[in-house]
Structure formats: C-alpha cells, structure tokens
Amino acid sequence: MVRITKGPEERRQEIVTTARRLFESEGYEKVTMQRIVEEVGIAKGTVFYYFESKEELLKAVVEDIIEQDYTRKQALVAATGGNGLDKIRTIMQLDSMALKYPKILESLHEISNASMHTQLLAVMVNNEAHLYETLISQGCDEGIFQTDHPLECAEFMIAAMQFLTDTGIYPWDESDLMRRVKAFPSLVEAILKAKPGSFQFMVQGRDWDIK
Amino acid sequence: MVRITKGPEERRQEIVTTARRLFESEGYEKVTMQRIVEEVGIAKGTVFYYFESKEELLKAVVEDIIEQDYTRKQALVAATGGNGLDKIRTIMQLDSMALKYPKILESLHEISNASMHTQLLAVMVNNEAHLYETLISQGCDEGIFQTDHPLECAEFMIAAMQFLTDTGIYPWDESDLMRRVKAFPSLVEAILKAKPGSFQFMVQGRDWDIK
DNA sequence: GTCTATACAGAGATAGAC
DNA sequence: GTCTATCTCTGTATAGAC
Numbered sequence: 001m002v003r004i005t006k007g008p009e010e011r012r013q014e015i016v017t018t019a020r021r022l023f024e025s026e027g028y029e030k031v032t033m034q035r036i037v038e039e040v041g042i043a044k045g046t047v048f049y050y051f052e053s054k055e056e057l058l059k060a061v062v063e064d065i066i067e068q069d070y071t072r073k074q075a076l077v078a079a080t081g082g083n084g085l086d087k088i089r090t091i092m093q094l095d096s097m098a099l100k101y102p103k104i105l106e107s108l109h110e111i112s113n114a115s116m117h118t119q120l121l122a123v124m125v126n127n128e129a130h131l132y133e134t135l136i137s138q139g140c141d142e143g144i145f146q147t148d149h150p151l152e153c154a155e156f157m158i159a160a161m162q163f164l165t166d167t168g169i170y171p172w173d174e175s176d177l178m179r180r181v182k183a184f185p186s187l188v189e190a191i192l193k194a195k196p197g198s199f200q201f202m203v204q205g206r207d208w209d210i211k
Numbered sequence: 212m213v214r215i216t217k218g219p220e221e222r223r224q225e226i227v228t229t230a231r232r233l234f235e236s237e238g239y240e241k242v243t244m245q246r247i248v249e250e251v252g253i254a255k256g257t258v259f260y261y262f263e264s265k266e267e268l269l270k271a272v273v274e275d276i277i278e279q280d281y282t283r284k285q286a287l288v289a290a291t292g293g294n295g296l297d298k299i300r301t302i303m304q305l306d307s308m309a310l311k312y313p314k315i316l317e318s319l320h321e322i323s324n325a326s327m328h329t330q331l332l333a334v335m336v337n338n339e340a341h342l343y344e345t346l347i348s349q350g351c352d353e354g355i356f357q358t359d360h361p362l363e364c365a366e367f368m369i370a371a372m373q374f375l376t377d378t379g380i381y382p383w384d385e386s387d388l389m390r391r392v393k394a395f396p397s398l399v400e401a402i403l404k405a406k407p408g409s410f411q412f413m414v415q416g417r418d419w420d421i422k
Numbered sequence: 423g424t425c426t427a428t429a430c431a432g433a434g435a436t437a438g439a440c
Numbered sequence: 441g442t443c444t445a446t447c448t449c450t451g452t453a454t455a456g457a458c
Contacts, residue, residue: 008423008424011424011425029326032449032450032451033450033451033452034449034450034451042425042426043425043426043427044426044427044428044451044452045424045425045426045427045428045452045453045454046424046425046426048451048452048453049423049424049425053451053452054451054452114325114326114329114330115325115326117329118325118328118329118380118381119325119381121374122380122381123381125374125375147397147401148397149394149397149398151390152390152391152394152398153394153398155371155375155391156371156375156391156394156398157371159370159371159374159375160366160367160368160370160371160374163332163333163336163370163371163374164336164366164367164370169329169333170329170330170333170334179362179363180363180366180367183360183363183364183367184363186358186359186360187360187363187364187367187402190358190401190402190404191398191401191402193401222441222442243432243433243434244433244434244435245432245433245434253442253443254442254443254444255434255435255443255444256435256436256437256442256443256444256445257441257442257443259434259435259436260441260442261441264434264435265433265434265435
C-alpha cells in the first residue's frame with residue numbers, strides 16, 4: 001500500500017478534525033475508530049500512535065472546539081465598544097447563532113452523545129466564565145450591575161442556561177425550551193441586579209415567539 | 212443447569228437493583244452485561260428479553276434512583292411545617308447529606324460515567340423543579356420571595372448548583388467547589404429576591420470552611 | 423520517528439431450543 | 441420466559457516496514 005508520511009502536527013490535526021466532524025454529526029459512542037481511520041485514510045495503529053485511547057481523542061476534540069469558540073469570542077469582545085452590557089449582548093447573540101446551525105443532527109436525542117456533551121459543557125463553563133467575569137465586573141464599575149461574585153455569577157448563569165437548553169444533553173420538549181428561554185432575561189437581571197428589560201434581547205429575534 | 216423461573220416484575224426489579232448497584236459503584240461504561248447477569252445469576256439473553264439494550268437498562272436504573280429520591284423528598288416536605296423557606300431548607304439539607312456518602316467511588320472522575328450522570332441530572336432537574344416550584348410559590352404568597360417564574364427559577368437554580376458541584380460529571384478542583392458553594396446563598400437570594408442571609412444555611416455545618 | 427498490517431479478547435446483541 | 445450457543449464488530453496491542 002502507498003505510504004504517506006506527514007509532519008506530526010499536520011497528521012494529528014487531521015485526525016482531530018475528522019474525529020470532530022464525525023463526533024458532532026453522529027455522536028461519540030456511535031463513531032468507531034475504524035470509521036475514523038477509514039475517513040482519514042490511515043491505518044488503525046496510527047491513531048493509537050497519536051492518542052492513547054478513544055477517550056484521549058475525545059479530549060483533544062473537545063479542546064479543539066473550545067479553543068476555536070473561545071478565541072472567536074475573545075476577539076469579538078476586544079473589537080466591541082460600549083459598556084459591560086453591550087459586550088455581553090454581543091457574545092450572547094453569537095451563542096444563539098452558533099447553537100442553531102450545527103445541531104441539526106445532534107439533536108437526535110442520543111444518550112450516546114452524553115459523554116461528549118457533558119465534557120464540552122464543563123470545559124466551556126470554565127472558559128466562558130472568565131470572559132463573562134470581566135464584563136460583569138466592568139458593568140459593576142459602571143453601576144449597571146451589582147454583585148460581589150462576578151465569576152460565580154457567570155458560572156451559575158452559563159451552566160444553567162446551557163444545560164437547560166442543550167437538546168444534545170437531554171431531549172427537552174420544545175415547550176420546555178420556550179418556557180425557559182422566556183424566563184432567562186428576568187432571571188439574569190435578578191442575579192446581576194440589572195435594570196429590568198436589560199436582557200430582553202435574549203428572547204427577541206428568535207423563533208420562540210412564532211412557534 | 213438449574214432453571215429458575217420468577218415472576219416478571221420480580222425478575223425485572225432484581226436486574227435493575229443489581230445494575231444500579233454496579234453502575235453506582237463502578238460506572239456505567241465499565242460494567243458489562245456479562246458482569247450483571249453473573250451477579251444476578253441469570254443468562255445473558257434474559258436481560259435482553261427485559262431490556263432492549265444496555266442503554267434501556269440505564270434508563271430504568273435512572274428512573275429507579277429518581278423515583279426513590281423524589282418519593283422521600285415529597286414525604287419529607289409534606290411532614291414539614293413552616294413557611295416556604297423552611298421547607299426548602301429541609302430538602303436542601305437532605306441533598307447535601309445524600310451527596311456526601313454514596314459518591315466515594317463515583318468521584319473517581321471517569322468520563323465513562325458521564326452518560327449516566329448527565330441523564331440522572333436531567334431527570335432530576337425535571338422532577339425536583341416541580342417540588343421547588345410549589346415551595347417558591349408558597350414563599351411568594353407569604354411575601355418572603357418574589358418572582359414571576361417559580362418553575363423556571365427552580366430549574367435554573369437546581370441545574371446550576373448540581374452541575375457546578377457534581378464531581379462525577381467533571382473533576383472540578385476542590386478550590387472551585389468551595390468558591391462556588393460560598394457564593395450560592397447570595398445568588399439564590401438574588402434570584403428569589405429573598406432577604407439577605409436567608410440561605411446562609413447552605414454553607415453552614417459543612418466542611419467548606421475548615422478545608 | 424511514522425506508519426501499516428494483523429491479531430485478539432471481550433463487548434453487545436440474536437436465534438432458536440427448552 | 442429463560443436458557444445456551446454463537447455472531448459480529450469493537451477498542452486495543454504489537455511486530456515490524458519505511
């Protein structure tokens with residue numbers, strides 16, 4: 001058989017990218033190592049040369065997703081002007097966009113995806129919380145928010161909102177989703193002691209109202 | 212070989228109980244069907260007669276856990292007097308007890324357990340939220356809380372608190388856990404617009420302060 | 423250092439006898 | 441309703457070619 005040698009970083013990234021695509025579209029448990037190596041066009045042993053196990057590969061994929069997402073958001077925040085609320089609005093709206101598109105297949109409620117989703121969620125909470133913390137602190141300085149625990153506020157809100165709306169984690173009813181998203185603004189405003197209506201943007205421009 | 216026939220419900224429950232014990236102590240993914248049937252003392256085919264797949268068996272186990280937990284809490288609430296806050300305190304303290312003991316083995320942070328934990332968490336949120344909703348509404352009537360969304364408040368708080376403190380879901384640092392739990396009272400008070408200090412009991416009588 | 427090819431124990435699942 | 445026997449295919453390990 002033809003032997004193709006590539007630089008180690010290139011090959012590694014190739015595996016991660018392919019695995020990510022397959023995991024995202026068909027679920028971690030359903031995708032076999034066999035399938036991955038066929039798609040990449042390498043031998044089975046090669047994957048195990050780069051990653052000790054399937055779980056290690058999953059970790060790498062999760063890091064890949066998080067890193068990409070985080071970088072994009074941080075750049076966006078840096079490029080955005082305005083007060084803390086304006087900046088939070090910017091990244092929150094980015095989230096709602098990102099949530100819609102690539103989840104079509106995922107939302108086939110598979111328990112099989114749970115390991116991947118949970119890990120993703122946990123790492124995301126860790127990362128995003130620090131981003132939000134900065135913006136919440138800024139808002140406190142500007143007098144539009146008020147809290148003694150900006151980081152914990154951020155973690156609390158992100159964890160709850162992600163968990164309660166991600167249909168990849170659990171097949172929530174559509175009516176449950178609507179109900180929850182409609183309540184989010186007042187909940188967030190209560191936590192941050194923000195002016196009523198500040199977070200109303202969270203339910204606007206969405207299909208929640210129409211359905 | 213000896214052939215033992217039992218009533219279908221008895222046998223089913225026997226399988227669920229054994230599977231639950233093994234899943235809880237060693238993790239869902241690590242426990243094989245082979246292991247389960249050996250422990251129960253039946254043939255492999257029998258399990259597949261009762262449950263279509265290993266995942267179906269997991270569902271049954273999760274329901275078993277939730278049901279037991281929910282029944283106990285509901286009875287406790289019914290037996291407790293006082294206002295909404297008193298009752299919430301009662302079940303919240305029950306939680307912290309339940310969390311401590313049977314998790315010793317689980318807290319070996321295994322990705323393998325994620326599917327089970329996530330499912331458990333989601334079903335628990337669904338169930339407990341309704342319990343808390345009643346108590347929050349009662350508190351609103353009594354003038355000690357204030358919210359337009361008692362159910363969504365409940366879901367939000369339960370999801371966030373469980374997710375951020377369950378080391379079976381993700382191996383959080385101990386310092387993260389302490390930090391978060393210490394912030395919970397003021398976050399919950401903000402959401403429910405309760406009197407400052409109302410939920411201070413959440414951090415008392417715990418080991419958080421000592422460590 | 424990179425990679426292929428192949429081997430293998432053990433997993434979840436199934437068919438059909440009892 | 442329960443058993444045994446058996447199937448397929450998985451994740452993983454490894455020997456050795458380039």
